[in-house]
Amino acid sequence: MGFVLLSWPSMAHKPLRELASAGGVSLGTAQAVVDDLTRAGYLYEVAGERRLGRAGELLNRWSEAYSTRLAPVLSLGDFEASDISWWRDSEDELTRLDVQVGGEAAASVLDPHLIPSTLTLYADERPRSLIGKHRLARAEQAGNVHVRRRFWTVARQAWIVPPTLIYADLLASGDPRQREHADRIRLSGDRLAHLDRL
Structure with a gap:
């Protein structure tokens, strides 16, 4: 789901169900990812709307995880x-x-x-x-x-x-x-x- 947020940053404010569908993950997984990204400061709220922040840093982390975990499967x-x-x-x-x-x-x-x-x-x-x-x-x-x-x-x-x-x-x-x-x-x-x- 990090890929979806990095590729289409405007999707950060979309409902959780839509984010889950776009990322091809379950609702529970989407919630866990949003929670993790929020705790780490990559997602934050402005006037009740989620936004993506520190995206360059997130791109570094996602690219590394892609290389070692996702790409091989x-x-x-x-x-x-x-x-x-x-x-x-x-x-x-x-x-x-x-x-x-x-x-x-x-x-x-x-x-x-x-x-x-x-x-x-x-x-x-x-x-x-x-x-x-x-x-x-x-x-x-x-x-x-x-x-x-x-x-x-x-x-x-x-x-x-x-x-x-x-x-x-x-x-x-x-x-x-x-x-x-x-x-x-x-x-x-x-x-x-x-x-x-x-």
Whole structure:
């Protein structure tokens, strides 16, 4: 649920049930998270309305937790492709299949200095037609195409995942080059820079 608040800060004032639904968690879990974030000073009230504060610090903590706890359990499969550039011309196809691009491929949209060597896709289930069409072969090891389960339910507004997740994906990669690009998009991207000002 921290991801939802960081990606859509205006949702902080929404009713608990709506926050739970957006984050794909139970009402009890949502209440516990709100309580924890309030105690830690990341959520506070103004005129009876919840607001997000110290969001840059929360982004640091969430990205670290994503890397160690959440990312490892999201895998829907690792694949190998001889060419991953097809995704750039596939916005309509990806949107139709409700698949979003994350990781360094998505980062290359925000930062043209980055030439991605991997592709990360987020979907509710393994996109078999996409895998078949683009000849993605199951990888014995890590592969260069990673398919992950989408863990939020906020209405998809773009074929690229929110910058919050792009940033966390880059940090979680463990690749110094990707971490450097994570720093660059955090400083230059409006949405991430805005979190550091909250």
